[in-house]
Amino acid sequence: MSFQFFEYTEKEHSQWNEFVLSHPHGSIHQVSEWKDFQKQIPGRETVLGFGVRENSSHKILAVTFCVQMQTGFAGQYWWYSARGPIFDPQKNSDAGLFLMQEIHQRLQKKGGMFWRIDPYFSKKEWQHLEKKYRSLFLKKAIQNYQPTDTLEIDLTQSDENILAQMKRKGRYNIKLAQKKGVRIQVLEKGKCTSQDMKDFWRLNQETTSRDRFSGHEKSYYEKFLNTLSDYAVLFFAEYEGERIATAISTFCGKKAIYYFGASTSNSEYRNLMAPYLLQWEMMQYGKKRQCHTYDFLGIAPEGEEDHPYSGISEFKWKFGGERRTYAPGHEIVLNTLWYTLYRIAKLV
Numbered sequence: 372m373s374f375q376f377f378e379y380t381e382k383e384h385s386q387w388n389e390f391v392l393s394h395p396h397g398s399i400h401q402v403s404e405w406k407d408f409q410k411q412i413p414g415r416e417t418v419l420g421f422g423v424r425e426n427s428s429h430k431i432l433a434v435t436f437c438v439q440m441q442t443g444f445a446g447q448y449w450w451y452s453a454r455g456p457i458f459d460p461q462k463n464s465d466a467g468l469f470l471m472q473e474i475h476q477r478l479q480k481k482g483g484m485f486w487r488i489d490p491y492f493s494k495k496e497w498q499h500l501e502k503k504y505r506s507l508f509l510k511k512a513i514q515n516y517q518p519t520d521t522l523e524i525d526l527t528q529s530d531e532n533i534l535a536q537m538k539r540k541g542r543y544n545i546k547l548a549q550k551k552g553v554r555i556q557v558l559e560k561g562k563c564t565s566q567d568m569k570d571f572w573r574l575n576q577e578t579t580s581r582d583r584f585s586g587h588e589k590s591y592y593e594k595f596l597n598t599l600s601d602y603a604v605l606f607f608a609e610y611e612g613e614r615i616a617t618a619i620s621t622f623c624g625k626k627a628i629y630y631f632g633a634s635t636s637n638s639e640y641r642n643l644m645a646p647y648l649l650q651w652e653m654m655q656y657g658k659k660r661q662c663h664t665y666d667f668l669g670i671a672p673e674g675e676e677d678h679p680y681s682g683i684s685e686f687k688w689k690f691g692g693e694r695r696t697y698a699p700g701h702e703i704v705l706n707t708l709w710y711t712l713y714r715i716a717k718l719v
Contacts, residue, residue: 372425372426372465372466373425373426373427374423374424374425374426374432374465374466374469375423375424375425375426375429376421376422376423376469376470376473377421377422377423377424378419378420378421378422379403379406379419379420379421379422379434379436383420383422384403386431387402387403387420387422387431387434388402388403390431390434390457391434391457391624392623392624392625393624394457394459394624395459395491396454396457396458396459396490396491396492397457397623397624397626398454398491398623398624398626398628399599399602399603399621399623399626399628400453400454400455401434401435401436401452401453401454401455401457402602402623403420404598404599404601404602405436405453405599406418406420406436406438407598408594408595408598408599409436409438411594411598412591412594414440414441415438415439415440415441416439417438417439418436418437418438418439419436419437419439419450419477419481420434420435420436420437421434421435421437421470421473421474421477422434422435422470423458423466423467423469423470423473425466432458432459432463432466433456433457433458433463433466433467433469433470434455434456434457434458434470435452435455435456435457435470435474435488436452436453436455437450437451437452437474437478437486438450438451438452438453439483442484442713444713444716445709445712447483447484447709447713448482448483448484449483449484449485449486449487449702449705450478450483450485450486450487450705451486451487451516452486452487452488452489452490453489453516453517454489454490454491454517455488455489455490456470456471456488456490457490458470460492460496460497460499460500461496464499464500464503467500468503468504468507471488471504471507471703472506472507474486475507475703475705478705479705479706482705482706483705483706484704484705484706484709484710484713485702485703485704485705485706485710485713486702486703486705487512487516487700487701487702487703488700488701488702488703489512489515489516489517489697489698489699489700489701490697490698491697492697492698493696493697493698494696494697494698496698497698497701507703508703508704509701509702509703510701510702510703510704511699511700511701511702512699512700512701512702513702513714513717513718514700514717515699515700516700517697517700518668518669518670518680519672519696519697519698519699520669520670520671520672520673520694520695520696520697521666521667521668521669521670521694521695521697522666522667522670522684522687522688522690522692522693522694522695523664523665523666523667523692523693523695524654524664524665524667524690524691524692525663525664525692525693526627526654526657526658526662526663526664526665527663530655533654533691536691536692537689537690537691538688538689538690538691540689541647541689541690541691544644544647544648544689545644545647545648545651547643547644547647548608548643548644548645548647548648549648551610551643551644552610552611553608553609553610553615553643553644553645553648554608554609554610555606555607555608555609555648555649555652556606556607556608556609556614557604557605557606557652557656558604558605558606558607559604560600560601561600563596563605567605567607568589568592568593568596570607570614570617571592571605571607571617571619571633572589572592574614574615574616574617574633574634574635575592575617575631575633577633577634577635577636578632578633578634578636579633580636581636582682586631592619592631595619595630596619599621602621602622602623603619603620603621603630604619604620604621604622604656605617605618605619606618606619606620606649606652606653606656608634608645608646608648608649610640610643610645613640615634615635615637615640615643615645616632616633616634616635616645616646616649617632617633617634617649618630618631618632618633618649618650618653619631619632620653620656620657622656622657622660622662624662625661625662625663625664626662626663626664626666627653627654627656627657627660627662627664627665627666628665628666628668629650629653629665629666629667629668630668632646632649634646646686647689650690653665665692666695667687667690667692669683670683670684670687670688670694671684672696673694
C-alpha cells in the first residue's frame with residue numbers, strides 16, 4: 372500500500388473530524404476545534420496538523436495535531452500531540468510509521484527539542500509498535516500530561532446494570548441526593564452566561580483551595596466551553612437555588628470524558644452528596660449523545676497508594692466501571708543537545 376502525506380487546512384475540517392469521531396482511538400483532543408482551542412492559549416499559538424491518506428482511495432488512515440509548547444527553559448520549546456497520533460496499530464501500523472517519520476522531518480526543520488506523543492494505545496499495542504519504530508529513537512516521556520490509567524463506564528448497558536456494578540455507597544449517595552431535592556442543570560452550546568462562569572469559578576476556587584491543587588485560569592475554562600461548544604457541556608448541581616457542585620464534561624464521538632469538577636466547601640451542603648448525582652446525570656446525558664463510554668479521566672495506577680490521584684480515585688471507584696491502562700507518553704528527539712540538557716534539568 373502506498374501513502375500520501377498531507378498538512379491540515381480548513382478544507383480538511385469535515386473529513387478530518389469524521390475520521391477522528393469514528394475512530395476507536397479518536398477523542399476530543401484531535402478534532403479540528405481542539406486546534407482552535409489550543410491556539411488561544413498563550414504560548415501555544417502554533418498548531419500544525421498532519422495526516423496520511425491511502426494513495427489510490429484517498430481514504431484517511433492516520434492523523435495528528437502537533438501543538439508548540441513553551442518550556443520556560445532557555446527559550447526552548449517542544450511539540451505535543453495529545454492522545455495522538457490516531458491510527459489503527461494493528462491494521463495500519465505502516466501508515467502510522469510513515470506519518471511519524473514525515474512529521475519528524477518537518478518538526479526538525481521547524482525547530483524544538485522533542486515531539487511528545489501519548490496515543491490511546493495499550494501497553495501491548497505499544498510494545499508491538501516500539502519494535503517496528505526503533506528508527507525514530509523513541510524515549511519514555513519525562514512526565515505524562517495524560518493519565519496512564521483511567522476508569523470507564525460502559526454506557527451501552529442498561530441503567531440497571533450500571534447501577535448494579537456500582538459500590539453500594541455510590542448507589543446510596545445518588546439516591547440520597549435525589550431524595551434531598553438536588554437538581555441538575557445542563558448548559559449546552561450558547562446557553563452559558565457570564566453569571567454561570569462566575570458560579571463555576573467560585574466553586575472551582577473553593578475546591579482548589581480546599582484540596583490544595585492548582586487549576587487553570589478562569590479564561591481557560593471560558594475558552595474551553597466556547598471553542599469546543601459542540602462537545603463541551605457545563606453542568607451544575609443545585610439545592611434550593613444554590614449551586615453547590617459543577618462539572619465540565621465533553622461528549623465527542625463515542626467517548627464522554629469527565630474533564631473538570633468542583634464542589635462547595637460549605638458543610639451545610641456537603642452531606643447532600645451532589646457530586647454523585649452530578650456524575651450519574653452526566654452519564655445519562657452521555658447516553659443521549661450516543662456515547663459508548665464514560666471516561667473519568669484518570670485514576671491511580673495499581674499498587675501506587677501514594678499517587679496524586681489516590682484520593683479522587685476512591686470517589687471514582689464508587690461508580691464501578693473498568694480500569695483502562697494505556698502506554699505512557701513517549702518523546703521523539705528533535706535536537707539531541709537541547710533534549711539532553713532539558714532532561715537533566717528536569718531530573719535534578
